[in-house]
Amino acid sequence: MSKTWIVSNRLPWTCARDAAGLPHLVRSPGGLVAAMLPVHQAGEASWVGHGGFPADTPGLADLLAGQRLIDVAIAPDIYAAFYNDAANGCLWPIFHYFPALARFDQAGWEAYRSVNQVFAAALLERIGPGDLVWIHDYQLMLLPQLLREALPDLRIGYFHHIPFPASEVFKLLPWREEIAEGLLGADLVGFHTLEYARHFASVAGRLMGLEVRGEDIHHGDRTVRTGAFPLGIDIHGIAEAVRSDRHRETLAELELTFSGRRLVLGVDRLDYTKGIRERLEAFALFLRTHPQARGDTVLLLLCVPSRIEVGPYSDLRQEIEQLVSRINGEYGTTANQPVHYLFQSRGLPELTALYRRADVCLVTPLRDGLNLVCKEYCAVREDLDGMLIISEFAGASEELGEALVVNPFATGEVAAAIHQALHMDPRERRARMSILRRRVLEADNRAWAGQFIAALDAVAAVNRQHASRRLENPAEAGELLARLDGAAQILVAIDGNAFAGRSAQRQELERLMAAVRGRFGDRCAILLISGAEADDAWLGKELWLAGEYGATLQPPGGPLAEQGAALGDLGSHHAEILRILGELERKVPRSRTIAGRATLTWTMGRTTSDMAKVMLNETRHAISLILERSAWFCAGIHRGLAVRCGSCGPARAIERVLAALPGGADATLLTIGDRFTDEAVFNLHRERNCSVAIATPATTADYLVADAHGLAGILIQPGVPS
Known part of the structure; x- marks a missing residue:
């Protein structure tokens, strides 16, 4: 019987000690953990990842086995180079469109490759043909191909939780072919949005020279399918949090603290991709252009600590806190502080209370794979009140069109959206939130996991059929x-x-x-x-x-x-088709038209332009319309087209x-x-x-x-x- 294996960089549990000093496992927070728990708990699936547990933890093996967890042991120095230099020092900024912040460190890349090989070795000791392996995120992009080479009959799915950049940005990576080849080892490569899926398909077509047909990439004798699977939130966990005493207590505190004032909420992890500085500047502009709002509108900014030991993140924190002080100093009074800044983590019951009290949720990352805060905000609003402002560069914006969608780099646009949200007609606000909330509740994390696995099984079945031949x-x-x-x-x-x-x-x-x-x-x-x-x-x-x-x-x-047959048999069509191909040749550098005895051929040469491929398809369609009542037709050939007689x-x-x-x-x-x-x-x-x-x-x-x-x-x- 086949087994299911969930693979992520880190295991979703940490090790803590109780009052008696005995070790026990504590579940980590996060969208991935909540999304995958139903898969982990159903069907006896095992979760594979690096735990980083102290080596001397007594009874650790039994604790892990009891939860079906497999700890991939990695030397601390290798893991540090992998995580800090390659994953976060290079891949994170490139995939989020911050290439100037990327460090292309070869030693870090060697560590990245080594960690992926260690994961592969740990899995290959346990998995068998036909098993389902679901790999998560950018830290493990080489793993699908490493597993495919060893066990071709595996069902391998890979899900990319962060943005996937356009091919022009992706090709900045010195190891771009190795990364693309690694991902192509999967049967299904999933993303949050169609845009990210198209970017990956463009990499496969332009950089790897593979044929892409719709959502399928033809890689050797296998089909690699791409798709958009936007992650949903843990509806059951949120409902439980809303029913908790801690939620009610926090909500009562918030009502008392912000009585008579309108609350704009921002919740983010400390990171340069989240647009926290830009959000503060936009709120300052809102206060400057709407003086009447200074006494009754508050921005509560919850900034979750992250990597504060790393220089750029420490600098970012300092810059944010200076900006908060400047805004409060400029627009505050002895009775009112316009920005309430919290540099701390809060549990889900407290977060849901913040969502329920906030009049506006301001989610404006400069680039984000999806963003679950906006979905959680909508889910909590049982009163169908409140307004969401979301960045067009957050993946979730593709699903949440009834929100106010803004460009986070345009501070004037964001400031105007804050004013619009706070003064929106209540009927319009409720109509928008009603649609948003229904959509979020219908597409939760369980539905997401089920859709991904169904799509993986479908394409794996196609590849098994190919494999039999x-x-x-x-x-x-x-x-x-x-x-x-x-x-x-x-x-x-x-x-x-x-x-x-x-x-x-x-x-x-x-x-x-x-x-x-x-x-x-x-x-x-x-x-x-x-x-x-x-x-x-x-x-x-x-x-x-x-x-x-x-x-x-x-x-x-x-x-x-x-x-x-001869080209002369084309009659009046001959000159018209030559004219069309001549125009295409002028538009596409290094392309050429070849007239034979009985065929007209156009090839695009060595160009890798996506636009050339678009023009090729459009030209083929136009010529096919000209020839539709004749014995001739226009066929696709490798990097070109050919006009020939069907007889x-x-x-x-x-x-x-x-x-x-x-x-x-x-x-x-x-x-x-x-x-x-x-x-x-x-x-x-x-x-x-x-x-x-x-x-x-x-x-x-x-x-x-x-x-x-x-x-x-x-x-x-x-x-x-x-």
């Missing part, structure tokens, strides 16, 4: 060799476009063709299908050459023959070769291609076609293989005697 499986390889070795005549049709470009790819093709000739000898003929003209195609005169995607055909050592494609070229071969009517086919190969090639004479797709799961081929090198290796294996 992989030639890396001895049974599948044996079946292929048996079908081919027993054939009297074989036609091997290779889509040469899968090998166009780098010299290494051509070397793969040479090795593959040598393996074909070595295994089948005179029993086989080879047809190379190319996008180039046949007499310009490559690899010698011993082959049948189908040029321009099958529009022309040339037998070994023979003359070129056309298959009945003379690769499948027809194969039929003509079969007709010319002795015994061709009964010959076995071995068709080899990639994701851009015409599916008609794989579906031709299905009962005697051994179809193999290279490095793609998106095909109807019988077999899948990671690369041509692997297929050549299979063909040179001993097999069924011929």
